[in-house]
Amino acid sequence: MTVQIKYCGCQSEEDYKLLIETKADLIGFIFAESRREVDPKNVNSWIEKYGKPKKLVGVFQNATLQKIKDVMNTVPIDIIQCHGTESIHQLKEIRNHCNKEIYKALPFGENIIEDITAYGKVSDAIIIDSVSQGRFGGTGIPFSWKEVPNMMKTAERLGILCFIAGGIKPENVSELLRQHPHGIDLSGGIEENGKKNVQKIETLERMIMS
Structure with missing residues (x-):
């Protein structure tokens, strides 16, 4: 299986121009409170x-349906990624009203297999991210990747993809790839001084494609 690549946190015209020329399958924009938050009109x-x-x-x-719809009216997004504490009921509501693919980010923890099983029934893909000092996502710190094969098997039984996020960078991606994730999700790991960096991206992609 080819590893899917998602580059997230695209926050400038310069970033976008660079990322559309890469081998990424998906480009992510953050429409939530974050240092990488972007204005839909700019996007x-x-x-x-x-x-x-x-x-x-x-x-x-944890966005309202109205906020998601407002963004969709401005930006031609293909996938809605829910990266908060959204419930299964809320995901169903978003799917019913927005008619888009739904990706659900889940924090890695001792109940991750149960969480994937529950949320995977109402999602098209799951993204497993790390938690550090109470922050979920954007930590730049990887979790233990020993559980990745079990997470992939759980997702496969549900017929969905499972991406790994959190602290992935060219220096450690080989270690992760040995666990055979369906996809990888990077933001800070391909940045230099807050901007997406072509050298880091090229290095990473050479390692993935080798």
Whole structure:
């Protein structure tokens, strides 16, 4: 199985112009409170200028249906990623009202297999992210990858994909790839001084494709 690549946290025209030329399958924009949060109007202007050669992911955190719809009215996103404490009922509501693929991010923990089993029934893919000092996502710190094979098997039984996020970078991606994830999700690991970095991306992609 080919590993899917998702580059998240695209936050500038420069980032977008770079990322659409990479081997990424998915490009993510954060529409939630974050240092990488972007304005939907800006995102749409980049897409109009450079086109849409990749699938686009809108990342939300405990957002209202109205907020998600407002973004969708401005940005042609293909996938809604819920990166908060959204319930299974809320995911069903989002799917019913928005008619888009739903990705659910889950924090790695001792109940992760049970969480994947529950949320995987109402999601098209699961993203497992790390938790550090109470922060979920954007920590830049990887969790223990020993459980990755079990997580992949659980997702496969449900017929969905499972991405790994949190602290992935060119220096450690080989270790993760040995666990055979369906996909990897990077943001800070391909940045230099807050901007997506072509050298880091090229290094990472050489390692993935080798």
